[in-house]
Amino acid sequence: MICSAGARFLLLLVSGVALALSACSPQQPAGTARFLAFGTLIDLTVIGVEDRAFDRISAAIQNDFAYMHKAWHAWDPGPLGRVNQLLPSGKPFAVPPSVLPLIETGKQLAEDSGHLFNPAIGRLIALWGFHSEEMDPGSLPSAEEVERLVRANPRMSDLIIEGIMLRCTNPAVQLDFGGLGKGYGIDLAIQHLRELGVENAIVNAGGDLRAIGSRDGHPWRIAIRSPTGSGVIGTLETRRDESVFTSGNYERYFTRGGKTYHHIIDPRTGYPARGVRSVTVVHREATVADAAATALFVAGPEHWHRIAQQLGIGFVLLVDEQGILHMNPAMAQRLQLLDPADHEIRLSPPLTAARTVSEPPRQAPLPTSGPAQEP
Ligand code: ADP
Ligand code: MG
Numbered sequence: 256m257i258c259s260a261g262a263r264f265l266l267l268l269v270s271g272v273a274l275a276l277s278a279c280s281p282q283q284p285a286g287t288a289r290f291l292a293f294g295t296l297i298d299l300t301v302i303g304v305e306d307r308a309f310d311r312i313s314a315a316i317q318n319d320f321a322y323m324h325k326a327w328h329a330w331d332p333g334p335l336g337r338v339n340q341l342l343p344s345g346k347p348f349a350v351p352p353s354v355l356p357l358i359e360t361g362k363q364l365a366e367d368s369g370h371l372f373n374p375a376i377g378r379l380i381a382l383w384g385f386h387s388e389e390m391d392p393g394s395l396p397s398a399e400e401v402e403r404l405v406r407a408n409p410r411m412s413d414l415i416i417e418g419i420m421l422r423c424t425n426p427a428v429q430l431d432f433g434g435l436g437k438g439y440g441i442d443l444a445i446q447h448l449r450e451l452g453v454e455n456a457i458v459n460a461g462g463d464l465r466a467i468g469s470r471d472g473h474p475w476r477i478a479i480r481s482p483t484g485s486g487v488i489g490t491l492e493t494r495r496d497e498s499v500f501t502s503g504n505y506e507r508y509f510t511r512g513g514k515t516y517h518h519i520i521d522p523r524t525g526y527p528a529r530g531v532r533s534v535t536v537v538h539r540e541a542t543v544a545d546a547a548a549t550a551l552f553v554a555g556p557e558h559w560h561r562i563a564q565q566l567g568i569g570f571v572l573l574v575d576e577q578g579i580l581h582m583n584p585a586m587a588q589r590l591q592l593l594d595p596a597d598h599e600i601r602l603s604p605p606l607t608a609a610r611t612v613s614e615p616p617r618q619a620p621l622p623t624s625g626p627a628q629e630p
Contacts, residue, residue, distance in 0.1 A: 361411055371562060407427030479501065521553050569583075
């Protein structure tokens with residue numbers, strides 16, 4: 256299943272790049288590189304640097320991703336694995352520096368999303384069999400097991416950080432940063448690219464990406480993944496510095512007895528979240544966009560607007576189980592659907608709490624959020 260998802264990613268990446276290139280006739284040199292991290296293909300595109308400089312830059316970024324992949328892997332042994340081993344004891348221990356920022360950011364985003372985004376439910380995700388490349392638990396988890404883990408109520412707020420020491424007040428907490436790590440990694444990669452003097456680039460992890468600057472003065476045009484997982488539903492142009500993230504039920508799943516079970520778990524029920532096919536979020540920081548796409552998927556067609564408001568998100572597209580497109584007006588204004596007549600569209604009230612550039616950063620060392628505003 257990982258292979259077929261990879262193939263879909265490839266298709267999408269090809270179309271994404273083609274769209275970006277067709278927006279203009281390139282004047283500046285463009286470097287592209289592709290490598291594997293976080294179980295997906297990472298595509299790096301940098302504009303305006305010569306070949307030899309690009310080779311150095313791309314080696315540095317590839318190195319970053321290899322490090323992050325190892326540090327944050329949810330089931331391979333490594334720093335996060337060690338943290339997960341130590342958490343249930345309840346005793347304080349020194350957190351590896353590679354994991355601490357993810358815990359701090361994860362705590363904040365869990366809080367802002369009303370704990371619909373909840374990286375503390377690692378035990379539930381493992382129970383459903385998503386802590387393996389095969390993504391097949393053999394048999395479905397029993398209702399009692401699921402209920403026991405839901406009742407134990409693992410939350411990021413059970414983690415107490417004092418300096419570099421961490422302790423956990425709930426033995427049910429196991430960390431899984433599958434809904435956040437890719438975004439955080441992309442933010443760090445963009446920060447590193449800027450330190451290396453790059454002003455125009457895209458870091459694209461299987462269709463989830465952050466784009467900075469432009470392509471010879473033209474905005475990057477980004478393909479939005481179709482909720483079927485293959486193909487494109489529409490496109491949008493990024494504004495100076497933005498991330499576009501999609502969470503979908505087609506990403507990782509298995510079928511049992513004719514029913515499909517996907518990898519985004521509703522922490523309130525312990526079962527795969529229902530009612531949504533995909534959610535696309537546009538936000539400046541990839542970290543926030545990644546967590547928000549997962550949180551809004553769990554929130555569903557009824558509640559996504561409130562949670563987006565709480566998270567300070569300015570642009571959302573949610574495709575529900577019936578194929579209806581839910582959007583806020585600012586998203587509708589900038590999204591170019593490939594076949595507008597094919598879709599029923601439901602516009603929400605404007606999102607008014609979107610963070611703006613003038614606000615202080617939510618958390619060092621990430622850049623400030625914004626500039627998302629309803630017209
Ligand atoms: P993808 O990384 O495939 O694009 P997401 O960003 O939505 O998709 O992340 C899904 C992953 O996040 C799951 O595979 C799992 O590791 C983790 N996860 C599942 N449910 C939740 C949840 N409610 N809150 C936080 N993380 C979750
Ligand atoms: Mg996510």
